[in-house]
Amino acid sequence: MTTRVMVGGADRVDLPAVLYRGGRLYCPAQPGATALLVRAGRIAWLGLDADAPRADVVVELGGAVVTPAFVDAHVHATDTGLVLSGLGLSGVRSADELLDRLAGFAAGLPAEAVVLGHGWDESTWRRPVPPDARRLSVAAGGRRVYLSQASIHSALVSSALVSSAMLAAAPGLSADGDGWVRGEEHHAVRAVAFGSLGSAQRAAAQRAALSAAAGLGIAAVHECGGPGTSSEADFTGVLALSGDGLPEVYGYWGELLGAARARELGAVAAGGDLYADGALGSRTAFVSQPYSDGGGCGTAFLDAGQVAAHLVDCVGSGLQGGFHAIGDAAVAAVADGFALAAGEVGVERLRAGRHRVEHVEMVDKRVIAAFVEFGVVASVQPAFDRLWGGESQMYAARLGVGRSLASNPFAALHGVGVPLAFGSDSPVTPLDPWGTVRAAVSHFNPSSRLGVRSAFAAHTRGGWRALPPGVVQTSQEGVLALGAAATFAVWSAPAGVSADGLPVLVADDPALRGPADPTPLPRCLRTVSRGREIFVASDLGEPVGVR
CATH class of the missing domain: 3.10.310.70 (Diaminopimelate Epimerase; Chain A, domain 1)
Known part of the structure; x- marks a missing residue:
């Protein structure tokens, strides 16, 4: 009972049918499920242990939690x-x-x-x-x-x-x-x-990063490169490792008017780190009001006309486009560029590209409305708020408390339907998917917090849906459902499991909740990508074997 699995057009290996049983599955469409059968890289069956079909290999889950695997979108x-x-x-x-x-x-x-x-x-x-x-x-x-x-x-x-x-x-x-x-x-x-890096040192670093991601329940990453960020050789080297016993890698090449070059390099999009501005830490993010601790308003690398020209280039090339924009003035320039591009190619053609903006830390209602109008995906990093937000950390020093607390408004974006995709921007913040989910749930500003299920969805399905149209079948990614891709992770949940089936991430005591919540986070035991295990914790036993 073996099946040859095709992933990304490449013939991989013959994989046995594997039954995972004795777990707690996060499967809202089939609550109470404890087992799943993987065949041909897909979920072929879901249900109770007692009803499970025969399989070549049986993996005993021992009460562990099974969820869709994470996607790190930056x-x-x-x-x-x-x-x-x-x-x-x-x-x-x-x-x-x-x-x-x-x-x-x-x-x-x-x-x-x-x-x-x-x-x-x-x-x-x-x-x-x-x-x-x-x-x-x-x-x-x-x-x-x-x-x-x-x-x-x-x-x-x-x-x-x-x-x-x-x-x-x-x-x-x-x-x-x-x-x-x-x-x-x-x-x-x-x-x-x-x-100065040699090719061997570079490849070893890339493989180490992807291996670490797999060990954290991450089955896919969006690699962001481009001039000023990484070389073409570096970028293509990472892409070459995709799926080789490691997480899948989807490349974003950020070069102005570079849609053709992005396609040549194997990127799925001409976006990611195409810089409209810099960062708040270095006071190079482009803000409308001067920095509180250093004067000046940062640096604008793109204006609305350049943004529009890049989007038109992407639409003409059939590629998703995107930009890095952090400060409110930079995000506003990007939004204005979308409006100019819509005037040239039409709103519907622009929306069809599912273009995206990275970071989006400072944004007002006008810009949020533009994101809704033009179907823009917001690729965001909740750990930024945990590490630098609030009333007494770096953002407050740079921007003042008011602007700090208004930054990273996840609830405002989500509440009006802006698609969210969570990432780490690693190594800016560490690879830490459950920590990222908790950061969104525990935002310093309570009005910007998301619910656990919404935050988890942004770090799983959101990452798949942030990819360009046609790259994956989004309806079959990021869920535990019959016929969906068998891409999931298995977890120990030291703080227990909530009524909705997800691990408990926040303290029962409201006084302990927030960015410093002491609740222990889940530990990854296995990561499965399209039916292949890309990570197994070293202290786990072997599968039951062939039946």
Whole structure:
């Protein structure tokens, strides 16, 4: 009873029919189901253990919870893998601690290496002044240094790396600066730093990131690349790993008027990190009112006319388009661009592309209405609010408390029908799907919170529906249903299971709820992608075997 399974047009392997039984299935259409049969990469049967059909292999679930697997709608695989295996700086709380961490890591590297690190966030330091280029060079023993800030929109770099970037024809760079590069200077230095990676190191980082995702119940990711973010070789390398015992990878290439190039590279869309602005952490997000702690309104990389031209290019090429937009002025420019494009190609043709905008952190009612009118998908990251929102964290320092609490308005978007797709923007925030769901449920601003089921749907079905039309059959993805793709995850739920069948994520005591909720999150035991197990926890026993 074996069936040859076809995924993405490639003949994979002969897979046995597998019965998973003895679980608690999150299956609203068939509540009470405890078992499912997988055949030919699809769910061939759902029901009670006692009624289960015969199968080649039986997997005993032992009361574990089974849900659709997660989709992370915005990741950077190479950066993520480098953080997992390299110099992580998210926990440092001072310049001196950063230098100590840098010195210890760099000492084990060859003299010619570029030291790559990520995650420092000066807004969490008592004295928020990062070390300059000279101190970085000394700590690294003269090696070239690139340390991206948590937002990945700026970095600390050594004088030697700046000199390398200058030699690579990056005008305007100075080797005598403070070592904190932003905007176009950052893009130039980043390209030099990541260009130093060998192909083996790059592939190992990508595989490490995707393996980590599988171990967290993530069966598909949207890889966001483009000029200033990653090289074409980096991007195509990640795509080549898709489904190879790992999560599926769907590529978004963010290059202005780059629909043809996106298609050539194997991307499903010409969007993702096509920057309309920067980030709040580096004060490069484009806002309508000046930053509270630094003056200025950030940086606009695209205007409405450029947005419209890109969308028209995408419509003409039959590709989904999209943009990175965080500040309210940037998101408004993108919305105005949609209106201009609709005037040229028509509203219905524009809506048919299911175009999307990444992040959408600051948005007003007018822009939300435009998203509804033009069928825009909002690809958002709830962990941003958990890490930087509220009254006393980085957003409050940058924007003031009022704008901080108004940011990331998930409920306002969801409430009027804007499709939501959740992601991590890893390594900006960690791969952490249940943490992401809880962040949306526990937003600092209660009026922006989602219910657990809505938040879970945004991180499962939402990720599939955010893909371009025709890439997958969305009605058969992200659900446990007869005939649907057998893409699911199995969980231990230490806090128990709620009445609706999902693991408990928030405390019973309302006083404990919020971004710091102590409720233990589920642990992934298995991840299955189209019938193939891409992750099995090391402490699980073997299946019952062939019957």
